[in-house]
Amino acid sequence: MNQILTAALAAAGRGWPVFMLGRSKRPVANCDACRVATDHDPASCGHLTCHGFYAASAHPARVTANVDAVPRGQLAVRTGAVSGLLVVDVDPAHGGTKSMTDLLNEGLLPRTLRVVTGSGGQHLYYAHPGQHVPSRPMPGRPGIDIKADGGYVVLPPSLHHRTGLPYRWATVNGSAVSEMPPALIAECLPPAPAKPSTPQTSSTTTQPGGGISCPDKLLAAHLDAVRRAAKGKRRATLYGAARGVARMVAAGAIDQADAVTALTFVGHQAAQSDREIRAAIAGGFRDEGIAA
Template sequence: MTCHGFYAATTDAERIAAIVAAVPRGQLALRTGVLSGLVVVDVDPAHGGGASLAELVALGLVPRTLWVRTGSGGVHLYYRHPGREIGSRPMPNRAGIDVKADGGYVVIPPSIHHRTHQPYRWGDVLAEPVEMPPALIDACLPPAPAESVTRPAVPIQTTRARGISNPQSLLTSTLNAVRNAPEGKRRTTLYGAARGVARMVAAGAISHADAIAALTDVGQQVDQTARDIRAAITGGFHDEGIAA
């Protein structure tokens, strides 16, 4: 509904009111990450998030903070952004828990869930988001890559362009989706990443050569064949109207 999705988010009250008036049944969402100063721990009980959250609470990793009951019966826990890069990704080794931070967003009250038709509601006690404890920050970070992982010979350069205010964060989040994809879905995830990076090329946020290099490298990291990597990149770029 916007030119660059959540990268076109605004804090202009009049513009927000106009969007709500134009699409009164649309969902409201909040851009997470360093710009909003927020990290949200997204708990989905349908995929085991309840048990994972109970374990995090027992370990003292998730202190009481501002929270939302989601329309699907889950929970969003709001924390202050620590200032270092926290990507949006599944929390490692925690079933049913996602981290929404740099490169992400969450739906907020009083939106209605598209499937259950239930509202998102603020928790019983409104409060300010609290600081993330160091152990929670560590739990939100991806596993360290293996020593044998191939890296690009030249650092990938990105540039702010056409509404993409943090292209490096966007690129990192896009590539991390491939790194964290389960076996069997890595090629399709690489294709989706190629489409996202192609849009960055079209916006002028990354050069064509750097885009190909970054996607090829991440494909190699997840053990895709050269043929499958090329097919995913070519297909993704083609579907965004860009030659690979």
């Protein structure tokens, strides 16, 4: 039996809904019917590989069929309340190692089930706290992403799409998934809502998808962050917004071309050059596993 299938069934055996990504870490393309479907609920569609993480299942027969349907793809587990998982994703390429050290020193990261990613990052698996926790960068902690509701992470022994190296368990697969300390939960929750301003890209079409219940609001929030960024922080903020919007693309909540248009528009509003805008979008999309 192939290793991915063994791993997929083991994960399903823990009650984790799993699904296959393409080799490039992008969700598998929807079938023709789902691509043109309007007024269509991705959560109840039921197609084996359509709608990204909505295809995830912990049912052994379905898991087997899903793995068979995407040979050489990457195995992924859906995070969030649906799987009971919240994963702290440490990206060393963006300062994650220092941020993780800070979090450890502050006692916020108790020992738990852990994966070393194929790019040298780490995934710390915690028990989802129950209330809605959005998937997004952890505020004020560079290089740390929260993968929770509306998210997913790649599971071992998938091969990383750029390095070709496998994701691997750093703790014994089967180790306990620890509870989150209250202070860690607080780090993961959004701050009190700021007064929303009117989105100026209302022509951009968004659709509910990927566990994103209000894509218009989410898109507006990403774009707004760029408009409001202080002068020295605009480039970094645009990159962060590009990553957030790339996740919406991955979840099928927004069309990729529309996403690039909206980000370019707001980049110009924030006085960024074409070159800076292209670099920020390409970098943000690439780091979410999407070719811009």
